[in-house]
Each structure stands twice: as C-alpha cells, then as structure tokens.
Amino acid sequence: MALALGVLATGAQAAPAAATNVVGKLDIAFERTTASKCPVTFDVHGYFEGLPAGAQTIEYRLVGAQEWKTLTVPAERGVVYQAVLETLSWEWAPDSRDYAVQIEVNQPDGLRSNSLYYFKCGTPPPGETFGVAAEDITRTASGGPLAELAADAQLASVRARSGAQVALVNRYDVKADLPAGPIGFEQLWNAQPAGLAINVQTMTGGQLKKLLATPNSAGWVLTPSAGLRYTLGSGKVLSMTLDGAPVTATQEIRVAGAWSLIAGFDGWPRWEGTTTYTSGPDDTGALATYLVAHSPVPAPPGDRVTIR
Numbered sequence: 001m002a003l004a005l006g007v008l009a010t011g012a013q014a015a016p017a018a019a020t021n022v023v024g025k026l027d028i029a030f031e032r033t034t035a036s037k038c039p040v041t042f043d044v045h046g047y048f049e050g051l052p053a054g055a056q057t058i059e060y061r062l063v064g065a066q067e068w069k070t071l072t073v074p075a076e077r078g079v080v081y082q083a084v085l086e087t088l089s090w091e092w093a094p095d096s097r098d099y100a101v102q103i104e105v106n107q108p109d110g111l112r113s114n115s116l117y118y119f120k121c122g123t124p125p126p127g128e129t130f131g132v133a134a135e136d137i138t139r140t141a142s143g144g145p146l147a148e149l150a151a152d153a154q155l156a157s158v159r160a161r162s163g164a165q166v167a168l169v170n171r172y173d174v175k176a177d178l179p180a181g182p183i184g185f186e187q188l189w190n191a192q193p194a195g196l197a198i199n200v201q202t203m204t205g206g207q208l209k210k211l212l213a214t215p216n217s218a219g220w221v222l223t224p225s226a227g228l229r230y231t232l233g234s235g236k237v238l239s240m241t242l243d244g245a246p247v248t249a250t251q252e253i254r255v256a257g258a259w260s261l262i263a264g265f266d267g268w269p270r271w272e273g274t275t276t277y278t279s280g281p282d283d284t285g286a287l288a289t290y291l292v293a294h295s296p297v298p299a300p301p302g303d304r305v306t307i308r
Contacts, residue, residue, distance in 0.1 A: 022058055023105050024050015026113040028085065029160045030101075030281040037195060037282070038121040044086040044101055046113070047160060048073070051081060059106035060085060068106055096122035099285075117288035118281055119185075120195050129182040131291030137178040137299040142307075143171045143223035146191065148300035150174055151225040153290035154198050154283055158256050162200040162277035166228040166242065167256040171220040172266045173283065183291055192287050196258035198280035203273035206249035209237040216267045221305050225256075233308035258283055 027047045034041045048058070056073040073081050090098040099122040103113040117130070139146045147169045155167035176190040203211070212222055213236045221232065230240040240247040247253070254276055264270030280286075291297055 021107045021109050021111070022051060022056050023048050023107065023111055026060075026103060026105060026111060027160070028101070028103055028113045028116060029157070030116055030118065030285075031161050032197070032279045032281065033087075035278075037197070039089065039091040040118070040121060041087065041089045042101075042118070042281075043084045044088060044103070044116075045161065046071075046083055046085040046103060048081045048083075049079065051077075060103055061106075062086060063102040063104050063112065090118075090121035092121050097124075098122040099124060114293050115289065116281070116285070117292075118285040119189075119288075120282060124185050127184070129184055130188055130288040131293075131295035131297060132182050133178050133180050133291075134296035134298045135180045137297070139171070139174055139177055140302060141171075141219065142221045142305065143169065143174070143302075145299040145302040146174045146177060147171060147223035148226070148302060148304055149178075149290070149297070150192060150283065150287055151223055152300070153287045154256050154258075154280075155225040156290055156293075157286035158198050158200055158277065158280040161279065162254060162256070164200045164254045164256040164277070166253060167198075167225040168222040168261065169224075170222060170258070170261045170266055170268065171218070173258060173261070188284065188288055188291075192284050194258070194260075195282040195284045196260055197278075197282055198256055198286060199259045199262050199275070200254050200256045200277035200280070201262055201271045201273045202252055202254050202276045203271065204249065205240070205247040205251045205253060207272040208247070208253055208255060209240060209249075211269065211271060212240075213237050214269055218267060220267070221307070222261075222268070224304050226300070226304070229304050229306075231306040231308060238308065256280070 029045045031043045055075040058071045059068045061068050099119050100117050102115040105111040137146050151167045151169040158164050178191050227243045231238045262271045
C-alpha cells in the first residue's frame with residue numbers, strides 16, 4: 001500500500017549506512033498547539049522502545065525528507081523514551097498534500113513509525129487507501145460496530161499524550177457503513193466526515209454513569225472503546241466495568257470524545273468533570289490512522305452496551 005506523506009520533500013537522498021539497529025520500535029502521536037482546524041500546528045511526539053543501555057544517538061527524519069536530524073537519548077531513562085521530533089505548521093491550499101506524517105530511523109532495518117493522518121489542510125490523491133476492512137463494518141440504531149471502531153480509534157489517537165482510558169462516540173457522528181475491502185478517502189469521509197477535534201475530560205465514575213444514563217431524544221446511547229462495558233436499564237446504568245474491573249462512583253476516569261459531544265451537542269448534556277486535554281487530532285484522521293495500523297480490520301462485535 002502506497003502512503004503519500006504531506007509536508008515532505010521529494011527526491012530524497014539514500015540513507016547513509018548505519019552500523020547497528022538502535023531503536024526496536026517507534027510510535028508517533030500528534031499534539032495540536034493551535035485551536036483552529038486549518039491552519040494548524042502539530043508537535044509530533046516520538047516514543048522510542050527497545051533502546052540498548054546507555055546514552056544513544058538516533059538519526060531520524062520525516063519520510064521523504066533529505067535532511068537527517070539527530071536526537072541524543074540520555075543513559076538515564078524509562079522503558080519508553082519520549083521526545084518532540086517535529087513541529088509542523090500546515091495551511092490550506094488548493095494543491096496541498098499536507099495530510100500525513102511518518103518518521104524513519106537511520107539504521108539497517110530501515111525502521112519506520114506508524115503513519116498519522118489529518119485531512120483538514122490537504123486531501124490525498126485519487127487511489128490512496130487507508131487500510132482494509134476485513135468485512136463490512138456497520139452501524140446500528142444505537143451505534144454498533146462502526147461506532148465501536150471509531151471509539152477505539154479516538155482513544156488510540158490521544159492516549160499517549162493525555163493518559164485517556166476510554167473514548168465515547170455519539171451515533172450521530174458515524175454517517176455511513178464501511179464496506180469490506182480497501183478503504184479509500186471517499187469511504188472514510190462518508191463514514192466520519194465532521195473532522196471534529198478530540199478532547200479529554202476527567203470524570204468520576206458517578207459522573208460518567210450519569211452521562212451514559214441520560215435519555216437521548218433520538219434513542220441513541222454513547223458507544224465506548226473496547227475497555228469499557230456497561231448495562232442500561234430502568235433509566236440508569238445497572239453495571240459498568242473498565243478493563244474488567246467494576247467502576248466505582250468516586251474513581252477518576254479520563255474520557256476522550258469529540259469536542260462537540262463533550263460540549264453538549266446532539267441531545268447530550270455538557271460533560272461534568274475537569275477538562276484535561278484539548279490538543280488531540282481530528283476524528284476522521286484518527287480513524288484513518290487506526291485503520292492503517294491495524295489492517296485488515298475486523299468489525300468489532302457491537303456488544304459493549306447492553307440495554308435491558
């Protein structure tokens with residue numbers, strides 16, 4: 001699968017030979033430093049794993065760029081070493097290709113990070129695909145498999161930077177099913193077109209249960225990411241678990257969601273709790289990023305919410 005990566009120079013020179021592999025794994029994450037959708041500025045954070053003991057020097061660059069940059073890693077560090085690798089400022093233009101980022105490391109195995117997508121300042125050329133759906137991923141009246149997939153994608157997009165533990169998705173924000181097979185931009189955009197920024201709120205278990213039990217005029221429920229399961233009945237949450245453990249009324253939980261959902265749109269109340277993080281990417285880009293990283297993507301079972 002070809003990846004067209006934005007803000008990257010063309011005609012890159014070949015990487016100079018490196019003696020040994022230093023980095024075992026590299027993940028990257030976006031953190032917005034501007035509030036606007038476009039123009040937008042991102043810090044690209046790198047998370048390095050599998051580093052040998054002692055201080056290290058790592059050469060890296062944006063995929064397609066000519067210039068290698070140097071990162072000095074101290075000897076005293078945790079299992080995962082984190083650093084800001086790039087700051088990208090994107091503006092809209094009719095021919096902009098500012099929509100994706102990937103980092104490569106100068107070592108013999110040619111290690112590359114995950115790819116990140118953001119479509120508000122640029123769109124991919126025709127024919128670009130964003131992973132493969134192993135089967136049709138459909139919606140139900142209350143959310144279903146596609147909403148569960150969107151929730152997983154939103155959590156993955158902000159977890160590293162915010163410490164989010166769960167994400168919630170509104171049925172209104174998933175517009176069309178994803179068909180089985182390669183996912184192009186048209187299918188991706190049809191499924192989740194709003195491009196809403198993802199924020200994080202810290203709530204108590206009691207506040208979260210109150211939110212989830214709120215009646216919605218359209219009959220929708222809020223769909224959670226994989227770690228959260230709950231049962232609704234008689235106008236209240238009858239049970240809830242997070243990563244298999246019962247949720248108590250007083251425990252604090254970091255919950256991600258589209259800014260409009262957190263702000264109280266589409267028949268839901270404004271979330272209680274404390275605003276924790278307002279610098280995530282957009283939901284459309286998060287879905288594309290997740291599909292590419294996990295393809296072929298099966299349909300989630302659609303069973304995280306039980307209604308009695």
